[in-house]
Amino acid sequence: MQKNHSTISACVxxxxxxxxxxxxxxxxINLIWDKSKTRNIDYLTNKEVIxxxxxxxxGISLRFTSRYMIITALYTGMRIGEIMALxxxxxxxxxxxxxITKTSVFYKND
Structure with a gap:
């Protein structure tokens, strides 16, 4: 929320x-949040990425497009929707x- 607020504030x-x-x-606007519900994002280390x-x-194979998608994401930084629309x-x-000329909307079922 803080990041969204900063972005909107800059636009305003x-x-x-x-x-x-x-x-x-x-x-x-006063931003209030519960720190106990805040998630920390864990990123892969360089060694883990390698x-x-x-x-x-x-295990690369034309049958497994997800491997190509993950490799593309790692090398380019493209978003999942951009990769899905390629x-x-x-x-x-x-x-x-x-x-990158289009994007695909990705819905996650919870």
């Missing part, structure tokens, strides 16, 4: 500077580029 400040709006409504890549590449025409093998 720009809108005020551009004289689109006159009031900063984000100043009246191990993951080695294992993904060992088509062969988006990849330029000669120039070694990927054009």
């Amino acid at each position: 400040n720009d809108a005020i500077s551009d004289k689109i709006i006159t009031t900063d409504f984000t100043k009246q 191990t993951l890549l080695e294992n993904l590449e060992k 088509e062969w025409s988006d990849i330029n093998f000669k120039k070694k580029t990927i054009s």
Whole structure:
């Protein structure tokens, strides 16, 4: 929530500077959260990423597209929706580029 608030606040400040709006409504917001419910994000270490890549590449097969998707994410930083929407025409093998022109909405069933 704090990150979202910061982003919205920055947009509001720009809108005020551009004289689109006159009031900063984000100043009246008090962010309150329960620290016991806050999750810490654990990232893979460099060694773990290398191990993951080695294992993904060992079992690589055209039948298992998820391995290609994970490898693409690790090397490019692309989002899952961007990777899911990729088509062969988006990849330029000669120039070694990927054009991100669309995204796919990913719904997780809880």
